[in-house]
Amino acid sequence: MTKKQRAELVQRELEKLYPQVPIPLDHTDPYTLMVAVALSAQTTDKKVNQVTPELFRVAGTPEKMAQLEVEEIRELIKEIGLSNTKARNLKRMAELLLERHNGVVPQTYEELEALPGVGHKTASVVMSQGFGFPAFPVDTHIHRLMTQWKLTSGKNVVETEKDAKAIWPESVWNKLHLQIIFYGREYSPARGKGEKDFITKMLFEK
Template identity: 45%
Template sequence: MNQNKRIEILSRLRAENPTPTTELEFNSPFELLVAVTLSAQATDVSVNKATRKLFSVANTPEAIYALGVDGLKEYIKTIGLYNSKANNVIKACKMLIDQHNGQVPQDRAALEALPGVGRKTANVVLNTAFGWPTIAVDTHIFRVSNRTKLAMGKDVVAVEEKLLKVVPAEFKVDVHHWLILHGRYTCVARKPKCGSCIIEDLCEYKDKVEI
């Protein structure tokens, strides 16, 4: 795909959604960190349902750590893998208290050192909470990037590196949200809604589905 076409795709996505953000509900970098950690292999809807109750009771590292693993499980037991997630969140809270004065660090290495936080989660926090031009590649973004040929790669890291290289600076902060929403609602996995897609004429996917 040539760069002019990439810019047109991104321009259309921006025109449709000028101020995109995550569908996870949060009011602080810490709440976002917890929500993203809980969202692994779970839907944003299920995470939001649990965190509304959790954050109304405890929304700081100190408060959640005080709940303990068993106390936290009671709030997140409707989310997949809640046992391991509860352990990771409690351990992460302890590290934030001991090493970062209870604050979420604006540093990739420090974020990735937290239990349950990998590259994708760190990218989401840096981008959404702090406005960094990072691009967290999940299954939706991986699919959309490869299917459209916007940025092709054999794995999520390769796609991330390609996106960082080809996406102009003016689009970098928001491209993660545009692509994930596009993959979630239009360029879906099994039967993409090509007929109602605003970038269909620019997309280089060979097996388009007309609906």
């Protein structure tokens, strides 16, 4: 099976499994999405979704977030890993949004990635899920599965993202990256033995 055939099979099977894919992180607008994604680093989406309702009730806008002290933000997100660093980032992110962008989340990678706590993956999620621009955010699930499916030889998520964008048409990026994440969690978890990972079996069965 060629790489192109493998990619087509993956897309076809994922579309059957997940014809509709919800965005895993609860949010109401691009700002709350960006905050949720920034919080999700090294933390599960489930844990983030448990913490953000109260955080967004208190500070669901850059204006309100900027008014809080770092310690107040940390108290609201203390159950999340790296809460000290993330609290500082959220306060400074809010301040810079107000200083540079009138409190509006910008719609370019360059401006997004200039904000504290916003790396390329977070910016990609905001661009795709917040604004609808074609993007292919690559997390560890996607990197692991694409390597497993021999669709990338990338050493890191940056190289894997480049390969993903070359393999699949732009029109499916925003949906497909979520489909792969859901598949990884449900059928091929990193700590599992992959018994349920039927796509890998289909790709490489003799």
